[in-house]
Amino acid sequence: MDQLLFNSDYPYILSTLIFLPLAGALLLLFVQNEIFARYWALGVTTLTAILSIPLLTNFDTNSSKFQFVQQCSWVKSLNIQYVIGVDGISILLVMLTTLIMPLCVLASWSYIKTRVQTFMICLLIMETSMLGVFVALDFVLFYILWEAMLIPMYLLIGIWGGPRKIYASIKFFLYTLAGSIMLLVGIIWLYKTNNYSFFIPEMMWKGYSLTAQIYIFLAFFLAFAIKVPMFPFHTWLPAAHVEAPTAGSVILASVLLKMGTYGFLRFALPITPEATTIFMPYVLWLSIAGIIYGGFTALAQNDMKKLIAYSSVGHMGFVTLGIFVMNIEGVEGAILQMINHGVTTGALFLCVGMIYERTHSRELRSATGVGKYMPIYVTFLTFFSLSSFGFPGTNSFVGEFLILAGAFKYNTILALAAIPGAVLAAAYMLRMLQKIVWGGTDNPDQSWLSDINAREIATLTPFLFFVFWIGLGPQPFIKLMHASVVNLLDQFHAHQGQAVAAAELFFH
Amino acid sequence: MQFLPELILLGASLIIFLVSLGKPDSNKIQTIAICLGSAVLAATLVSLNEKGILFFNSYKVDLYSQVFKTLIAASFLVVLILGQKLKSIKNTVHSEYYLFMFVSVLGLMMLVSSVELLAIFIALELSSFAVYIMVPMRGESGRYRFQMEAGIKYLLFGVTATGFMLFGMSYMFGLTGSTHLDVVMVKLSQMYTQPAAIIAIMMVLAGFFYKLALFPFHFWVPDVYEGASNETTAFIASVPKLAAVALLIRLVSMVTGEGQNIVTIFMVCAVLSMFYGNLSALVQTDLKRMLGFSGIAHAGFVLLGLLTFQLSGYANSIYYIIGYVVMNLACFLVICSISKNGENVQISDLSGLHKRAPLLAVTMAIALFALAGIPPFVGFMGKFMLLAGALKQGYLLLVILAAINTAIAIFYYLSVVRITFCSDPENTASITNGVFTNATSLLLVFIIVIMGVVPQRFIDFASLVVQAIK
Numbered sequence: 001m002d003q004l005l006f007n008s009d010y011p012y013i014l015s016t017l018i019f020l021p022l023a024g025a026l027l028l029l030f031v032q033n034e035i036f037a038r039y040w041a042l043g044v045t046t047l048t049a050i051l052s053i054p055l056l057t058n059f060d061t062n063s064s065k066f067q068f069v070q071q072c073s074w075v076k077s078l079n080i081q082y083v084i085g086v087d088g089i090s091i092l093l094v095m096l097t098t099l100i101m102p103l104c105v106l107a108s109w110s111y112i113k114t115r116v117q118t119f120m121i122c123l124l125i126m127e128t129s130m131l132g133v134f135v136a137l138d139f140v141l142f143y144i145l146w147e148a149m150l151i152p153m154y155l156l157i158g159i160w161g162g163p164r165k166i167y168a169s170i171k172f173f174l175y176t177l178a179g180s181i182m183l184l185v186g187i188i189w190l191y192k193t194n195n196y197s198f199f200i201p202e203m204m205w206k207g208y209s210l211t212a213q214i215y216i217f218l219a220f221f222l223a224f225a226i227k228v229p230m231f232p233f234h235t236w237l238p239a240a241h242v243e244a245p246t247a248g249s250v251i252l253a254s255v256l257l258k259m260g261t262y263g264f265l266r267f268a269l270p271i272t273p274e275a276t277t278i279f280m281p282y283v284l285w286l287s288i289a290g291i292i293y294g295g296f297t298a299l300a301q302n303d304m305k306k307l308i309a310y311s312s313v314g315h316m317g318f319v320t321l322g323i324f325v326m327n328i329e330g331v332e333g334a335i336l337q338m339i340n341h342g343v344t345t346g347a348l349f350l351c352v353g354m355i356y357e358r359t360h361s362r363e364l365r366s367a368t369g370v371g372k373y374m375p376i377y378v379t380f381l382t383f384f385s386l387s388s389f390g391f392p393g394t395n396s397f398v399g400e401f402l403i404l405a406g407a408f409k410y411n412t413i414l415a416l417a418a419i420p421g422a423v424l425a426a427a428y429m430l431r432m433l434q435k436i437v438w439g440g441t442d443n444p445d446q447s448w449l450s451d452i453n454a455r456e457i458a459t460l461t462p463f464l465f466f467v468f469w470i471g472l473g474p475q476p477f478i479k480l481m482h483a484s485v486v487n488l489l490d491q492f493h494a495h496q497g498q499a500v501a502a503a504e505l506f507f508h
Numbered sequence: 509m510q511f512l513p514e515l516i517l518l519g520a521s522l523i524i525f526l527v528s529l530g531k532p533d534s535n536k537i538q539t540i541a542i543c544l545g546s547a548v549l550a551a552t553l554v555s556l557n558e559k560g561i562l563f564f565n566s567y568k569v570d571l572y573s574q575v576f577k578t579l580i581a582a583s584f585l586v587v588l589i590l591g592q593k594l595k596s597i598k599n600t601v602h603s604e605y606y607l608f609m610f611v612s613v614l615g616l617m618m619l620v621s622s623v624e625l626l627a628i629f630i631a632l633e634l635s636s637f638a639v640y641i642m643v644p645m646r647g648e649s650g651r652y653r654f655q656m657e658a659g660i661k662y663l664l665f666g667v668t669a670t671g672f673m674l675f676g677m678s679y680m681f682g683l684t685g686s687t688h689l690d691v692v693m694v695k696l697s698q699m700y701t702q703p704a705a706i707i708a709i710m711m712v713l714a715g716f717f718y719k720l721a722l723f724p725f726h727f728w729v730p731d732v733y734e735g736a737s738n739e740t741t742a743f744i745a746s747v748p749k750l751a752a753v754a755l756l757i758r759l760v761s762m763v764t765g766e767g768q769n770i771v772t773i774f775m776v777c778a779v780l781s782m783f784y785g786n787l788s789a790l791v792q793t794d795l796k797r798m799l800g801f802s803g804i805a806h807a808g809f810v811l812l813g814l815l816t817f818q819l820s821g822y823a824n825s826i827y828y829i830i831g832y833v834v835m836n837l838a839c840f841l842v843i844c845s846i847s848k849n850g851e852n853v854q855i856s857d858l859s860g861l862h863k864r865a866p867l868l869a870v871t872m873a874i875a876l877f878a879l880a881g882i883p884p885f886v887g888f889m890g891k892f893m894l895l896a897g898a899l900k901q902g903y904l905l906l907v908i909l910a911a912i913n914t915a916i917a918i919f920y921y922l923s924v925v926r927i928t929f930c931s932d933p934e935n936t937a938s939i940t941n942g943v944f945t946n947a948t949s950l951l952l953v954f955i956i957v958i959m960g961v962v963p964q965r966f967i968d969f970a971s972l973v974v975q976a977i978k
Contacts, residue, residue: 074962074964075963075964075967076964077820077964077967077968077971078893078896078967115862140892143883144883144884144888145883147882147883147888148882148883148884150882151877151882154922154925155929155930158926158929158930159929159930165930166926166930169926169930170919170922170923170926173918173922174915174918174919174922177882177914177915177918178915178918181911181912181914181915182908182911184892184895184911185895185899185904185907185908185911188892188895188896188899188907189899189904191896192896192899192900
């Protein structure tokens, strides 16, 4: 158990974060008052966010171990444990989740008008399972939360979604579930091989036989690539994004997609390093394909949500690119870019949601020329759009820069292939921005629009704050993850030696 | 005292028989039936720790049989409660219907204690024939007489399966010279290389495969589920399956040593059951029919535990079948409540249920997600343990096929949840249920969640129970 670090000051902090929203959801089951439901959900998520702050202040940045660990037995006969902890890879994602949830509640304040209690219950259960996924150190615990999350997300899309919600929600559910079925088989195989233990840290760096690694990597890859989503497994994403209510889109973009890339970092790399080395080039080129494809498709969209959804495919392509170049710049850039994408794309979805609440249309055409009447709104939108294509001074610039630096270090051709993606991002974001702010001579009459109110400003401001904080001073964020990333890569390169030999054997 | 639950059941049947001589109204009969059902459950609980061998070594009372009797009594009581006023049964035969139901349960209870071939046969027939009569007791509705077709199909397939079983028993007796299971199985285990022994065992198992609705013996399922009244289907789908699994485990646990041929046969049956059940369920529009096909698939999963030939595997199977019965009863509780005059429930009839009856909608959704094997419910834990157990024995391909089936199955469960939760009602009236029914549905949901979240005690208990057969 040398990978675990128990923190005696805060022994139950992670459990509190996980179970507080669940307890809040249980109470809401018995409440019929819609206004109370809103305030209650806001209160619970805010409390969770506040309680998560000691995680940051007490996090030991020099250690690559799992911290704030809590461990107890859960199902003895199968040796399933309830063991949770955070390290440098997961802490930022945990913080992102806890901080974004109160804003999701705020964003749904007037957007959700029917079945408010159910909606808030779903949001709170989502928070429980999302936090659980990032901190679970037992594979069964991880899998249970990973799957359990589908139910509230399915309901979020299926009940409060747009016109094609049925199609979108079922597609989302089936895709994700079908993808993770083989993950379950892989988990059981690892359990059997690891002396009947589901403890994740002990599954890492074990040097399983190459054939087994390849099969397990493929199982992992299918599950995580669908979640990311990597090209060509992305087709569920535009459908789900477009139909989901604003809060659902924000959760999807900001947190759910990160689970795929988190899965690669946490499981694929350490458990199957040799197979990762073998499949590295393919995954990298798939990432490039995703970047280019996402960019071009986004350029052609007339639906604002679809545009941002496809831009997500491109941005997540950058993240997987950063992960699989396997050097310190790439991986750190990738983790930072995961956070950036969560901040920026989440905020963009909120912006689109605000327009949608007013015009009841997601069409770009019906939102042209609102700049004159909604000056505050377009100011926010401009900053988030700039951030989305990585304008210097904003958060995404730092992330993409690091990733590209890592890619150049790995292979110049690969890095050059990714550059058009950055240009495309500027093209489609500026196109959207231009139309929304100024439009053309044929603008619809927008004079009846009211600018965003105080609640909406309060929802967007924290995002803007992080856009500039990460953009101008990313060092504290990188410091949090540094020790864990270095450890991950050191171990990986130690195994890569054997892997290269194995790869040659495999291909010849 | 060892025989108390059976005696109470017998007495209960007689009481209902006496009641049926008069002209009692439905409410009164139902109250009587529920009281008697509770008495049976109490009796099984009282005699939980009894041990003994009765009737010339052919009837064994041990922890294993008593636990199954308790489970049978409990699920029977739930069936009695969810039947409410027997809306779909002809008014004139309510008391007779209950009479046959009690007799059938008596047969099932005797079945789990029987350790001798003829006793098994008699108990099985007692339970089956009562159900054969219950199926056509459904009231007339519309032009078609589904229930008659269902009754005849159930009878014919049932008799055929019994025929197989009897034939197998004759082989067993011929090969070993005894009808007592312990003698028969010990002697049979020395002749596993002989085809006759394998055929004998498979034929006897066929009788229970029929009750459990496993692949080659599943043909009765869709039509009987659809044709029988909602209450009868709820009964057929839950209580006999418990007894069938109990007896299968008793038989299989005695098959030791060179069982490889049987493992192979089991595997084929399991995989075919899953694929057949899940693929057919995809296109159903009648809710009961869909649950019937899903039941075939779940029977395949139960077999995954049996074919490990390990005590832990049997315990997993017990855990799984208990979970399955609970999930199924929850579904049928909703079906019986929705059906106004006892007609069949189409999947589309559930539309907007969340508004008409929130509790029922939640019950249905949780039961279906559990059946689909989505955590954190009992269905997931059960499947997970079965898969883990099978992979421990090295059946990787089997586990992969079973896992693929989980993915297929999710679609049809999800479509029902979709209709329940994501569509708006089309001017349909709200549904109000009695406190008793609501409490039962809450209890079932509670069990589904608890068994899934803290499974340890249940598994320990199942293992303890399995130890008792040795």
